[in-house]
Amino acid sequence: MITEVLAQALADSFRDLHIEIAATDVQMERPAAREHGDWSSNVALVMSKRLERNPRELATELAKIVESQGLNVIKEIEVAGPGFINFYLSPQWLHDVLIDVLTQGEHNYARPTVGDGASINLEFVSANPTGPLHAGGGRWGAYGDSLARIFRRCGYRTFTEYYVNDRGIQTELFGASLVARRDGGELPEDGYAGEYVAEWAREMPDEAEPVAWGQERALKDVQDSLASMNVTFDHWASEKALVESGAMEEVVDLLRDSGWVDDRDGATWLRTSEFGDEKDRVLIKSDGEPTYFVPDIAYHNQKFDRGELVIDVLGADHHGYVPRMAAAMKMLGHPSDRYEAIIGQNVTLVRNGEEIKLSKRTGTMVEVSELIEAVGPDVARFAYLLQSIDTRQTIDIDVLSSEANENPVYYVQYAHARIAAVSREATNRGISRRPVDAMDVTVLQHERELEILRCLSTLPEIVEFAARDRAPHRVATWIRELAAAFHGFYHDCPVLRSDVAAEIQQARLWLVETARIGFAIGLDLLGITAPEEM
């Protein structure tokens, strides 16, 4: 990596000043403005205080020494602003990027090793099987699935799960609601009122056991919806199976052994407040029934068998639940850095310019399946993934549908389709790529050509940061930049036109191939298709 070369050069020049500094402590950054060079270091600013030196003077001295080292990638060094050292490089470093991308290929380029085989258990969506998945739930699906792809690319062994709450009060209420709709009876208090309940009730066979049938019907619906947006799971964990296995009793015993369980007021409590929770939580109610918290603890405890790091993706409406679960995990002996909850902000659904409040009473909702039907999985996923999980998202199904053609995902996919079109046209014209080592990369000097390589050079760190920050939207943002770079290139730099010199044509064909690799990697991480034509 070029940054390592430059950082080392700076570290070496410190040595000339009899100051020891590790190359890894020298920060290299891309200047925001192109006029400030290809790479820049703030090391003089950072060190000036410790050395009690004027930062500009220090920078000037360092620059002079680096210059005398005579690295041939460096075209020019300048000291700018308060003491930045700016490097202007020959395009050679970008030519190296091209070779890197081609030799490593789609499979190996931008495959950071930070995961190093560590395992992650990632749970997301886990909506109750009491109805179709609403469009808000789609956000967790897109996010979790993409995050899993990013983790895997970074070398984490990743296991994804959906926790199915297929027992308990909610499923019973749902079953009762189905019966009420079928028989024309009154809906139970807090029952499910959505239109789908009546629809499904008509489907329900007379001999079916309503609770089990309803729960299966809903789960099937959720699974189909997620599959239609290309979201799959390694494991659908059944709460019912968990409870029937005796896991609740086991985990309560474990907690009792840990000494954090109290019996008071006729109930059984877990002293979670001693681990940062606001208050203690009831495990077993005074009527003898366990709260929902118990199977949840048992489930989370078991997930540690399927991953060293257990991550939950939760909606903001569940964030208050995190401290108690974190407390329980600590009590069960799982170190606090092994359990992580990612809190995503909720989705606001809008239709006809009006916010749709999810309501059990009125039963209004926008279903994921409806969204996918209207705009397709790629538009939906890109819309979900373009935005940071920390910000509230508004999904306006009308806007998404009507503006589908201007959707940013097409901008990206169109670039990929153009690449495929170049290949097809090359075949038509009888033009083929000669071996990489027969190519003269140095003919790539056009700013549009270099911009593609500059963009590709950032992909490895983009992937790594996306994993570290649990932020798939970084990949989405990046791939738009690559698309912009490619469209610009495509506009200004003909590849197959007859007036293009043979060696330039060869180099551009290979450049197009690197862009294809970039799109393939990025789109795969987002779980979006890479079309050959549109």
Next chain:
RNA sequence: GCCCUCGUAGCUCAGGGGAUAGAGCAGUGGCCUCCGGAGCCAUGAGCGCAGGUUCGAAUCCUGCCGAGGGCGCCA
């Protein structure tokens, strides 16, 4: 009242303590003589407010204002 997240261009959003804060959409004006115009180029406008830390703050800290969410022996 306490806790969590967020407040950036007319709208939807990016922005790992760095220099002149960027995209898309919407607006305006340009660009099809051979690879796909779902494209390219140009153009206007912005960090909620007030302090603090720092050589340097949209970014970190505090307070205020605003938005959403959470504070059950519900799930």
